[in-house]
Amino acid sequence: MDLFNLPRTFTGGFVTGTTMANFSALAVARQWFGTQLEQDITADGLINLSLPVISATPHSSVLKSLAMLGLGRNNLITIPTLSNQREAIDVAKLKLFIEYNFQHQPFILVLNAGTANTADFDAIAEVMELKHTYNCWIHIDAAFGAFAACSSQYQHLLNGWEMADSIAIDCHKWLNVPYENACFFTRKEHFKLQFNQFKNSNVPYLENQLENFNFMNILPENSRRLKALPVLFSLLAYGREGYRYIVDNSIDLAQEFGNYIRKSRYFELLAEVRLNIVCFKVTAACDTAEFLQKLNKTGLVFMTPTTFNHEKGIRAAFVNWRTTIEDIKLVYSLIENIINSK
Numbered sequence: 001m002d003l004f005n006l007p008r009t010f011t012g013g014f015v016t017g018t019t020m021a022n023f024s025a026l027a028v029a030r031q032w033f034g035t036q037l038e039q040d041i042t043a044d045g046l047i048n049l050s051l052p053v054i055s056a057t058p059h060s061s062v063l064k065s066l067a068m069l070g071l072g073r074n075n076l077i078t079i080p081t082l083s084n085q086r087e088a089i090d091v092a093k094l095k096l097f098i099e100y101n102f103q104h105q106p107f108i109l110v111l112n113a114g115t116a117n118t119a120d121f122d123a124i125a126e127v128m129e130l131k132h133t134y135n136c137w138i139h140i141d142a143a144f145g146a147f148a149a150c151s152s153q154y155q156h157l158l159n160g161w162e163m164a165d166s167i168a169i170d171c172h173k174w175l176n177v178p179y180e181n182a183c184f185f186t187r188k189e190h191f192k193l194q195f196n197q198f199k200n201s202n203v204p205y206l207e208n209q210l211e212n213f214n215f216m217n218i219l220p221e222n223s224r225r226l227k228a229l230p231v232l233f234s235l236l237a238y239g240r241e242g243y244r245y246i247v248d249n250s251i252d253l254a255q256e257f258g259n260y261i262r263k264s265r266y267f268e269l270l271a272e273v274r275l276n277i278v279c280f281k282v283t284a285a286c287d288t289a290e291f292l293q294k295l296n297k298t299g300l301v302f303m304t305p306t307t308f309n310h311e312k313g314i315r316a317a318f319v320n321w322r323t324t325i326e327d328i329k330l331v332y333s334l335i336e337n338i339i340n341s342k
């Protein structure tokens with residue numbers, strides 16, 4: 001929490017990835033929603049409840065979570081983004097929608113702090129104002145965007161996130177720990193809801209009382225590895241300063257690569273480089289899939305395909321602590337070789 005400048009108003013726990021972090025946080029949100037209508041969903045199931053979940057461009061894992069939680073992927077209410085160049089929610093449209101439809105009803109809102117395609121951020125502080133007027137749970141998927149908190153130049157993107165009810169953060173991305181590591185934070189005032197959601201009840205030989213704290217009763221898994229250990233070691237080894245360097249370095253390199261794409265005759269940016277992700281397309285006479293296959297086959301660089309604004313594209317995401325400007329220069333020559341070998 002200190003690394004992210006978050007106040008001690010949250011409790012946290014480790015899970016395998018942000019998919020599970022989103023799932024777990026939304027499970028607590030679901031239990032909160034039931035409580036608003038005097039129903040205990042974990043005890044009685046979803047009986048005649050239609051549970052509104054609102055977002056603009058949620059990560060696929062949010063939809064998967066809705067599916068796993070019995071809320072239904074198709075029930076997500078989608079609010080338009082600011083423009084077709086942006087993945088951030090149009091707050092004015094969101095406000096109007098809520099005013100018309102949810103004036104007196106509870107609802108769940110899922111915000112993005114760093115979308116996977118273009119690292120776009122919803123205007124978090126502005127959306128948080130809704131909490132003064134409406135009865136809502138606000139969850140933030142901050143899988144990698146949370147790390148903007150380490151950068152003095154970019155931390156403003158997270159303004160207001162301390163007001164969230166829950167936050168999901170990946171540790172195996174920008175924190176650079178081995179795979180299967182993420183965490184989620186929930187406000188301390190929601191602790192009882194979280195306990196009711198995940199308690200491992202009716203087992204006499206395992207402690208399951210609220211008073212006897214055990215992570216088994218506030219997280220989805222019972223048996224689990226000590227995921228906090230690699231995180232602790234990494235934090236001890238690099239500290240706040242180390243992560244400030246890693247994050248700023250990734251962002252600088254993404255900007256550098258973005259400038260290269262902007263100037264190149266073979267490529268075009270599909271979106272502004274907002275943080276550490278460069279989303280671009282091939283404009284040279286070369287098929288995107290074929291280009292990517294050749295590039296990744298070199299074993300020296302790995303980029304992933306995407307679609308953005310109805311166009312086929314490529315995303316280059318910068319998170320690794322070892323990446324330097326030399327690697328970026330190597331990438332320039334690799335991709336130009338591929339284009340010119342056509």
Ligand SMILES: *Cc1c(COP(=O)(O)O)cnc(C)c1O
Nearest residue numbers: 017018019059061114116141143
């Ligand atoms: C990667 C990512 C996820 C899913 O995380 P996993 O660790 O793969 O489960 C969710 N949301 C965003 C924004 C992500 O970038």
